Amino acid sequence: MDQNYIPISNGQLVLASSLILINMGLSFGLRLGLEKSLGIATVRLVVQLLLVGYILDWVFALDNPWLVLLVALIMSAIAGHASVSRTRRRFPSIYWHSLLSILASSALVTGLLVQGVIRIDPWYDPQYVIPLLGMVLGNTLTGTSLALDRFMEDVVRLRSQIESLLALGATRWEAAGTTIKEAIRTGMIPTINSMMVVGLVSLPGMMTGQILGGVNPTDAVRYQIVIFFTIAAGTALACMGIVMLAFRVLFSADHQLRLDRLEKCDR
Amino acid sequence: MPLPTLAAIQLGRNIEGQWIWQHLDFELQPGERLAIVGPSGVGKSLLLRSIAGLDPIQAGKLMFEGKPVSTLSKPRYRAQVIYLHQRPALLEGTVEFNLRQVYRLSLHRQKAYNREQILQYLAPLDRDGDFLQRSVENLSGGEAQIVVCLRALQLAPQVLLLDEPTASMDEATAQQIEGLVAQWLQADPKRACVWTSHNTSQIERVTDRQFILNREP
Structure with missing residues (x-):
């Protein structure tokens, strides 16, 4: 496949996930009580999507x-x-x-x-x-x-x-x-x-x-x-x-x- | 002896494994005015609803003019044996709009709305055409019940099932409802009705015979 886009490395992924710290800070500062939900949601987002990515890679390959x-x-x-x-x-x-x-x-x-x-x-x-x-x-x-x-x-x-x-x-x-x-x-x-x-x-x-x-x-x-x-x-x-x-x-x-x-x- | 209008044979109603009532046998003869009496919570409303086929029954059977109700078309049967709810439900609009709306149902489409007949019913209640133009939003509870009653009576049913139609109503309005039912009964000697009410003097006024519903042991 010719790549017309810039792939995102694991390091870049971690970098991007630090954006969620904004939410964390806001929730903490304003006492919104969302830290736990945010944490769970972040982990779920990463795990679910990475998993789906691997599964789809596998499905595409098996054809x-x-x-x-x-x-x-x-x-x-x-x-x-x-x-x-x-x-x-x-x-x-x-x-x-x-x-x-x-x-x-x-x-x-x-x-x-x-x-x-x-x-x-x-x-x-x-x-x-x-x-x-x-x-x-x-x-x-x-x-x-x-x-x-x-x-x-x-x-x-x-x-x-x-x-x-x-x-x-x-x-x-x-x-x-x-x-x-x-x-x-x-x-x-x-x-x-x-x-x-x-x-x-x-x-x-x-x-x-x-x-x-x-x-x-x-x-x-x-x-x-x-x-x-x-x-x-x-x-x-x-x-x-x-x-x-x-x-x-x-x-x-x-x-x-x-x-x-x-x-x-x-x- | 003529066929009873309605006959219940070993009727039973079970909700979540609990019999509300069972082994009920009773008949409603043409022209009869029957009261169903019993303590509150004994299932009088459920019985009327079951007779109208609005709720399923779990035992026994119900006959209408000699035919099992289970074999009849429910809409056709219900237009003959009309159940009137405790709490009147009307559509947004005028009184007349509500009365006309019934004729949009496929079962009644070949009949036409008869304003004269409605005015005849209203005359003894000291009400005229102005009442028909009123918006149902501005009706009192009693007036709304009058509209609901008229909506049913205009279809000329054989039987009315009146489920506490005058509950929480002043005596004068209650008697207007009674008057409407009496007018409808008078028009055909075969017409019959079943009442439930907490008001014992009303029951004595409007019915000839009482069927006592007892709590299941």
Whole structure:
């Protein structure tokens, strides 16, 4: 590989990590009590990322489709779990539903992107599949977690309105309609917002990374545009998926609102 | 003898392994006004909710006009056997908007909102068209319950399940609600209702028969 960028040595890494001393000093001086969290976060950041770097090096070197799929599955599972862990309520099958909607939507849009648009060869080329999937997952995770949380909070908050409608002969779909729409909307807002200000307020990480790696800015933005559309589609599908699955749990086929299936969790 | 409007056969409700009530048998005949009485916390609301099919039952079965409720379409059944919540829930907007909103449900779409009928119901309560234009935000608890009641009555149900509809209401407003229900009952001799209330004199006024719900031993 021709190197158009300056690699960072271990010494430089240590040098950069001393920047965290600013946070430490501030926390200490203002008694924010964040020293411990900052310490843990710093160690986790370094260990997790170095580890991921080595694993990816290894996956790229082995060039095995099964291994790529396995890594993709593990990434999706972690995203599915993380999405639920940010919500305030749970129902029994919530983790499976979250995994299913995130995995299905991300796999679909990433598949379309790498096969239909970028046309990579071989089809599993980890250099493309893994970072692209990672970006899609990171965004769908935020979307689904917001949508799911909003949906569960709303059915609890609007319980009497929903049940009044059911009692007058509404179907479960009619009774939950507004709540479903609100939840999906909530999940999609961050993506739409970031599409609005991209380039003006923020330079997306992927584009920045490509530019640092020596790619022409004009080429880098093309990648960024493509990935943005993919993220938007993936988030929309995942939000719809998770809200529909949660709807089927919380509203029974008998058109009953089953809040007894919902449990509040203390975080 | 005509078919009972509602019949409960060995009905049981279990929440997290605990029977709230079980082996309940009772019938509601056409034209009857039944009271469900018992100490608070005995599950009167749960019973009304279960009759309306808003909660699942864990034992026994419920029959509506001779047919098992489990085989009926729930929305269709609920439009015939309407449960009125203790705490009224209305949508933001005017009284009339709330009444009209019901006709947007697919089940009632072929029917039309009938303002005349509503005004007829309101006349004995000394209220007119102005009441329909009021915003629900400015209604008192009792007035909101009147709206909720009208919203149900306009659909001409066979049965009303009234879950403490006049709780924490002054006597005059409570009697207006009672009056509305009486008007609806009068229009068809087959209509029947079930009440729960903490007010014993009200129960004596508005019902003919009492079904006593006892705490599970």
